[in-house]
Amino acid sequence: MSSAAVIPDSISTAISGAAARDWHPQSWQSKAAIQQPSYPDQAALASALTELARLPPLVTSWEVNALKAQLAQAQSGKRFVLQGGDCAESFADCESGLIANRLKVLLQMSLVLVHGLQQPVLRIGRFAGQYAKPRSTDTETREGVTLPSYRGDLVNAPEFTAAARVPDPQRLLTAHARSAMTMNFVRGLIDGGFADLHHPEYWNLDWAQHSPLAGDYRQRVESIGASLRFMETLAGQTIGDFNRVDFYTAHEALLLAAEAAQTRQVPRQPGWYNLSTHFPWIGMRTAALDGAHVEYFRGIRNPIGVKVAPDMNAEWVQQLCEILNPQNEPGRLTLIHRMGAAKVEQYLPALIDAVRKKGHEVLWICDPMHGNTRALENGYKTRRFDDILREVELSFEIHAACGSRLGGVHLELTGEDVTECLGGARDLTEDDLHRAYRSAVDPRLNYEQALELALRIVSIKSAAGR
Ligand code: PEP
Ligand code: CO
Numbered sequence: 001m002s003s004a005a006v007i008p009d010s011i012s013t014a015i016s017g018a019a020a021r022d023w024h025p026q027s028w029q030s031k032a033a034i035q036q037p038s039y040p041d042q043a044a045l046a047s048a049l050t051e052l053a054r055l056p057p058l059v060t061s062w063e064v065n066a067l068k069a070q071l072a073q074a075q076s077g078k079r080f081v082l083q084g085g086d087c088a089e090s091f092a093d094c095e096s097g098l099i100a101n102r103l104k105v106l107l108q109m110s111l112v113l114v115h116g117l118q119q120p121v122l123r124i125g126r127f128a129g130q131y132a133k134p135r136s137t138d139t140e141t142r143e144g145v146t147l148p149s150y151r152g153d154l155v156n157a158p159e160f161t162a163a164a165r166v167p168d169p170q171r172l173l174t175a176h177a178r179s180a181m182t183m184n185f186v187r188g189l190i191d192g193g194f195a196d197l198h199h200p201e202y203w204n205l206d207w208a209q210h211s212p213l214a215g216d217y218r219q220r221v222e223s224i225g226a227s228l229r230f231m232e233t234l235a236g237q238t239i240g241d242f243n244r245v246d247f248y249t250a251h252e253a254l255l256l257a258a259e260a261a262q263t264r265q266v267p268r269q270p271g272w273y274n275l276s277t278h279f280p281w282i283g284m285r286t287a288a289l290d291g292a293h294v295e296y297f298r299g300i301r302n303p304i305g306v307k308v309a310p311d312m313n314a315e316w317v318q319q320l321c322e323i324l325n326p327q328n329e330p331g332r333l334t335l336i337h338r339m340g341a342a343k344v345e346q347y348l349p350a351l352i353d354a355v356r357k358k359g360h361e362v363l364w365i366c367d368p369m370h371g372n373t374r375a376l377e378n379g380y381k382t383r384r385f386d387d388i389l390r391e392v393e394l395s396f397e398i399h400a401a402c403g404s405r406l407g408g409v410h411l412e413l414t415g416e417d418v419t420e421c422l423g424g425a426r427d428l429t430e431d432d433l434h435r436a437y438r439s440a441v442d443p444r445l446n447y448e449q450a451l452e453l454a455l456r457i458v459s460i461k462s463a464a465g466r
Pocket of ligand 1: 087134252282283284285307338370442
């Protein structure tokens, strides 16, 4: 349902300076808003949204603009994007060890990619706000009992009880607070030198030593250290810029009332910014051209992503580009294709051609996770490492053959030793899954599998360059 009736005046802010025509942060309410929860207590929802609209933002417009400029560089082939994190964050997982390990694996992967691709890597986390999930059905039935579906910690709780599944507006505020805590910790770690390339030894997770790929990884780290020392000797000074890396946040902007409450105007900048994240994206299920999500996204100034699925035809994708980036602004629009290894050859080339034919300038990145999900007979939802790798490999080839460029990857991963995806160097099998299957939603690459994927991307690219 749409919560149109309850949006308080205080957040239906005055319409001024909006770049898009006939748009304001609540204009989505005149369109069909799917995947929205049904809140039983509308007064409580209104009061939570009013408070959310008053709270300080999680990101600034300067950061959002800086990200857009870097995405523009990726679009012109000068950077590679690494976007990754959990399928869904949970309030319980807002915990120092988990956050630090996820940051570590993303930094380690980016180190491998920078070195192997000889290109700057743009790091974007699927975190600090990835709390809402689209669902295929509004309700879930178990043993004759039907309850509302779990829609992510932003909305309700996963336990299968009537009380847990009631959408609770208070969660909007908890999500804002947990996102702020996550962001604060990530910023602190990065500012404190956690990502310092001079100390790659800080990055090693204990059990990586047992990985069959540990040797390859260690060699790369040593080689990066040696290159850095060489450059510093040459320059006669420490290369300060290497102490810091940029890190940006992203989430699927699904719950439009919450996104709109965090959409603000800022001094001396035209238009409206979603200041809950740097890089919101539209999920596959909410990308209808006449839907509320596309309406909301067309008016914000952030760089944005849209998932592109096999059932989208050329015209649909062309129209998305037209509506979401009519000025062809560099860095504004990223198309994240998620076809599946078995379908990418059939569906992707026509879409790349269609976008180019209309003169739309976009950044293409590949999500090799969501088209490769399988349900096993033992009840687990999983993905095969080989399918994930294959989709990335094919995507590089297809873009090259179409005169386009694959500018990055979008992954579901964790820094923990979970057993959710099959295969990888340790060859996890179906019998291993029960050991550490922790995801409440989609299966994630574990630490080793994620690092292996980064190493394999480098091999694919160097083989193609030879
Ligand atoms: C996701 O990214 O978790 C997701 C649900 O993806 P998609 O919209 O591509 O299915
Ligand atoms: Co997912």
